[in-house]
Amino acid sequence: MGARCVHLRDGVGAVHSQNITDPRLGVRLLDLLEGGASAAEAIDRVVGTDATAPYRQLIAVDAEGRTAIHSGPHALGIVGEHRAPGAAAAGNMLATPDVPRRLVEAWQHASGEPETRLLAALRAAIAEGGEAGPVHSAALTVVSGHRWRTTDLRVDWSDDPLAELEELLAVWLPQRDDYILRGEDPARSPGYGVPGDDR
Template sequence: MTFSIAGYCAETGQIGYALATSSIAAGGRVAFAHWGVGVVLTQARTDPRLGPQGLALLRNGHDAGETVASLVASSPDRDWRQLAVLDREGIGAFHTGQRVSAPADAITAKHCVAAGNWVQDETVVAAMISGFEQDPFLPLAERLLRAIEDAVAAGGELDPLRSAALGVHGRNGFAMVDLRIDRSDEPVADLREAWKEWEPIMPGYIERALSPATAPATEDLEGHSKK
């Protein structure tokens, strides 16, 4: 019972995802990503083992379609799984098992793939694609967040949402954005607030990883004393 989207930015090479669900702390179970490799989303009756397996297949040169086919073929419980994969070229593929809770749908488009199950109707998944494509010049994280906000506006999930997540990976080899709302009555709205706080200080924290001697101090980034 989740709706999610994976996206790619051709200009920056960044990859990322956004998701929301009625389950607690889904950000740690559903989405798996690595720059230069791709994104794997595993949902419905989620099997988190499929995430690392999918990334390994992508890393070894398989495209999105081949990766989904291999994951489905190797999973005896494939009928319970919904998968979406985006490869390093921004090409997507998906699988929705026969026992995944309906309404369920998945769509691929240019540089993105979206999937949802136990959603209001199929327009929820289409709304994610539309939200992602609306302004291709925005930062990838903003495009992904708008996608799931539009999914909520289209009706979202049939059960009340409880958690949401937003992740973006770039050329530095670590997550630029890794925001998770693990338990909330308004997780997508809270994710928006977290992104508003993180976006302006993100470059400083990236610099702290790459060049700590020249990076800004914590109090300069967040306005509080260094611990």
């Protein structure tokens, strides 16, 4: 899910292409956003020109915080959507249509790093019922102005993916900023703590 559905571009926006997903649509939406289209304009353009749009669920948040969602009529199972300034969520095969609303509200009310806010949002979605069937994958991805994904954590198959994602984040978050510095200014970065590192 994390490898196929999530599409982010610094200074441009965030896009999700899901249900019966086509990862190319995420790239296309980001290109439209980068070209100046709003979230709604980008989704309208893709939906209006792609014959497979009835099978897709698309979510976009542009750099101005404008949001748009498309849920095609062939989206599977129970479908839900919720939008707020700067945040949007949608899902299919849900336990209840309120899952996306709970996710967005939890994001809005959480504090701290974007990663911890996203984790709180995922927890709230699961508490609302999550998917109708078992959840086996979870992902958490953040861009923060450095032109690459500063956090990109995925659990691709597990009986408890959210718990495993939380464990990964607990390991990653304390060293995230060191890895950003290593990318931008390796001469000033802290030691790597590996054999051959004399710093």
